[in-house]
Amino acid sequence: xxxxxxxxxxxxxxxxxxxxxxxxxxxxxxxxxxxxxxxxxxxxxxxxxxxxxxxxxxxxxxxxxxxxxxxxxxxxxxxxxxxxxxxxxxxxxxxxxxxxxxxxxxxxxxxxxxxxxxxxxxxxxxxxxxxxxxxxxxxxxxxxxxxxxxxxxxxxxxxxxxxxxxxxxxxxxxxxxxxxxxxxxxxxxxxxxxxxxxxxxxxxxxxxxxxxxxxxxxxxxxxxxxxxxxxxxxxxxxxxxxxxxxxxxxxxxxxxxxxxxxxxxxxxxxxxxxxxxxxxxxxxxxxxxxxxxxxxxxxxxxxxxxxxxxxxxxxxxxxxxxxxxxxxxxxxxxxxxxxxxxxxxxxxxxxxxxxxxxxxxxxxxxxxxxxxxxxxxxxxxxxxxxxxxxxxxxxxxxxxxxxxxxxxxxx
Amino acid sequence: xxxxxxxxxxxxxxxxxxxxxxxxxxxxxxxxxxxxxxxxxxxxxxxxxxxxxxxxxxxxxxxxxxxxxxxxxxxxxxxxxxxxxxxxxxxxxxxxxxxxxxxxxxxxxxxxxxxxxxxxxxxxxxxxxxxxxxxxxxxxxxxxxxxxxxxxxxxxxxxxxxxxxxxxxxxxxxxxxxxxxxxxxxxxxxxxxxxxxxxxxxxxxxxxxxxxxxxxxxxxx
Numbered sequence: 001x002x003x004x005x006x007x008x009x010x011x012x013x014x015x016x017x018x019x020x021x022x023x024x025x026x027x028x029x030x031x032x033x034x035x036x037x038x039x040x041x042x043x044x045x046x047x048x049x050x051x052x053x054x055x056x057x058x059x060x061x062x063x064x065x066x067x068x069x070x071x072x073x074x075x076x077x078x079x080x081x082x083x084x085x086x087x088x089x090x091x092x093x094x095x096x097x098x099x100x101x102x103x104x105x106x107x108x109x110x111x112x113x114x115x116x117x118x119x120x121x122x123x124x125x126x127x128x129x130x131x132x133x134x135x136x137x138x139x140x141x142x143x144x145x146x147x148x149x150x151x152x153x154x155x156x157x158x159x160x161x162x163x164x165x166x167x168x169x170x171x172x173x174x175x176x177x178x179x180x181x182x183x184x185x186x187x188x189x190x191x192x193x194x195x196x197x198x199x200x201x202x203x204x205x206x207x208x209x210x211x212x213x214x215x216x217x218x219x220x221x222x223x224x225x226x227x228x229x230x231x232x233x234x235x236x237x238x239x240x241x242x243x244x245x246x247x248x249x250x251x252x253x254x255x256x257x258x259x260x261x262x263x264x265x266x267x268x269x270x271x272x273x274x275x276x277x278x279x280x281x282x283x284x285x286x287x288x289x290x291x292x293x294x295x296x297x298x299x300x301x302x303x304x305x306x307x308x309x310x311x312x313x314x315x316x317x318x319x320x321x322x323x324x325x326x327x328x329x330x331x332x333x334x335x336x337x338x339x340x341x342x343x344x345x346x347x348x349x350x351x352x353x354x355x356x357x358x359x360x361x362x363x364x365x366x367x368x369x370x371x372x373x374x375x376x377x378x379x380x381x382x383x384x385x386x387x388x389x390x391x392x393x394x395x396x397x398x399x400x401x402x403x404x405x406x407x408x409x410x411x
Numbered sequence: 412x413x414x415x416x417x418x419x420x421x422x423x424x425x426x427x428x429x430x431x432x433x434x435x436x437x438x439x440x441x442x443x444x445x446x447x448x449x450x451x452x453x454x455x456x457x458x459x460x461x462x463x464x465x466x467x468x469x470x471x472x473x474x475x476x477x478x479x480x481x482x483x484x485x486x487x488x489x490x491x492x493x494x495x496x497x498x499x500x501x502x503x504x505x506x507x508x509x510x511x512x513x514x515x516x517x518x519x520x521x522x523x524x525x526x527x528x529x530x531x532x533x534x535x536x537x538x539x540x541x542x543x544x545x546x547x548x549x550x551x552x553x554x555x556x557x558x559x560x561x562x563x564x565x566x567x568x569x570x571x572x573x574x575x576x577x578x579x580x581x582x583x584x585x586x587x588x589x590x591x592x593x594x595x596x597x598x599x600x601x602x603x604x605x606x607x608x609x610x611x612x613x614x615x616x617x618x619x620x621x622x623x624x625x626x627x628x629x630x631x632x
Contacts, residue, residue, distance in 0.1 A: 002520075002523055012508075012513075013508075312504065313506055315504075316504045317517070317521075320493060320521065320563070321489050321493020321567075322489065323521075326521060405466060408504065
């Protein structure tokens with residue numbers, strides 16, 4: 001029997017029982033669609049994370065107090081402005097230091113008001129170290145810092161909420177009841193995971209001078225985070241060591257005592273986040289894989305039913321000259337075709353899911369470009385056909401081994 | 412021409428051995444039309460299965476067209492069934508989801524023949540079904556279904572047509588029509604072996620081999 005005839009025989013049998021064939025394919029279809037969308041969304045997400053870290057810069061180090069909540073807002077910090085100055089002066093591998101203090105306050109401008117907005121007190125170095133780009137106006141200057149000017153730089157979301165499409169530069173606003181003037185607006189960080197777009201930045205000196213003790217902290221010079229820029233990405237590690245040494249001495253920590261601060265470099269944070277996302281993706285793909293397995297069991301089940309139903313047909317085929325190989329191939333091709341068609345439709349469904357997710361994510365403000373990779377498609381098709389073949393093997397062997405005489409007598 | 416020489420067949424049912432054929436020897440010449448008759452349990456079906464190369468004898472020799480069939484393996488037997496034997500069954504055994512034409516083409520698929528369609532149409536015409544080739548078995552009357560089955564048996568130009576109770580599911584008039592077709596085929600030179608228990612049907616044949624208890628009672632000169 002020619003191979004092409006095996007195919008047309010198998011296809012005819014599948015067409016002969018359309019509803020059953022489609023239902024059987026459904027198992028594989030859902031599995032493949034799930035695997036494909038998980039893989040595609042996962043790689044899109046990885047790209048976003050990578051991009052976010054790239055905007056932060058690779059030679060950036062964050063120094064944060066130990067045991068503090070997210071961003072260190074509101075709680076008493078172990079870090080001070082003097083710590084930051086000491087790092088700037090005494091650490092040879094350090095290029096720039098930007099301390100930051102944060103608190104919550106109400107911000108009012110015109111008729112709009114924002115309660116519980118994060119107010120960040122920063123130094124002029126912050127523009128370079130934290131890699132801020134200006135959309136409008138200018139960042140906090142040395143003069144502003146020295147003079148404790150009441151100027152504010154707005155994150156893009158804050159500016160949009162308070163001033164709409166209007167250029168806020170030069171406008172006045174009230175922060176915690178005090179009058180400030182807008183000196184500039186930051187470029188949106190967009191998809192990043194930070195809160196840059198939601199913050200209002202004022203000079204750190206002004207921050208200490210104008211806000212209440214409960215907001216600033218009792219010492220009057222606490223900072224919630226110190227951003228440190230190493231001289232180069234090669235010097236990140238030595239800078240981390242220098243910072244640790246300086247702070248341990250300044251905080252009077254004895255040998256064996258734990259640090260009361262944390263030093264993080266962005267490269268290792270990026271690696272950790274990527275690793276966590278990778279594991280997450282693997283788990284999701286595993287779950288999707290289980291549905292493929294269930295689909296495979298569905299195929300085997302239907303093929304076994306199909307063999308039992310067609311015992312007479314198999315007997316007749318053998319009587320008129322079908323060899324074992326012909327019967328085996330017929331049923332194997334049927335099973336593989338179920339897998340292949342299910343896989344093909346699954347790719348289509350996966351593609352639709354990915355497209356819908358992309359549109360939803362784009363509307364929600366993420367630059368999300370999920371695409372179906374050729375690898376994922378090849379993998380899905382390969383897996384779908386293999387599942388079909390493996391599930392079909394046992395039923396096909398059973399069919400091929402049937403005795404023609406008994407099969408013909410079968411009712 | 413087929414030649415059976417001292418054929419025996421023993422079935423094993425657990426410990427006990429049940430002999431179904433006990434030394435059958437006979438010759439059927441090319442162009443002969445022979446019927447095999449006998450009560451149930453006489454070994455009719457077993458003999459037919461062996462002649463049809465669906466089963467192997469326990470001992471003895473069977474030559475079909477000069478080929479020693481009793482020594483062939485499964486694949487070779489399948490090829491013999493495909494090329495040399497045309498089966499006609501009591502219950503027609505057509506594939507229900509396919510057309511008459513596709514049913515007749517089936518043996519040609521397994522022999523890998525070319526211009527199958529043409530050949531299938533030709534035999535369907537010869538059994539008088541030229542107008543019904545696209546019908547499915549369920550759309551055909553019993554007699555028509557059996558004619559499709561005869562066309563399928565003829566399509567590979569076999570040396571032997573083996574018919575097992577071919578009129579068992581048909582009324583008298585249709586039975587006569589089917590037997591007329593066999594008669595005509597025989598007149599054109601086809602060797603035909605009929606297995607039946609109806610004397611009317613056996614009467615159409617030139618020779619009747621009577622079986623009883625796994626042995627030939629009469630019919631062999």
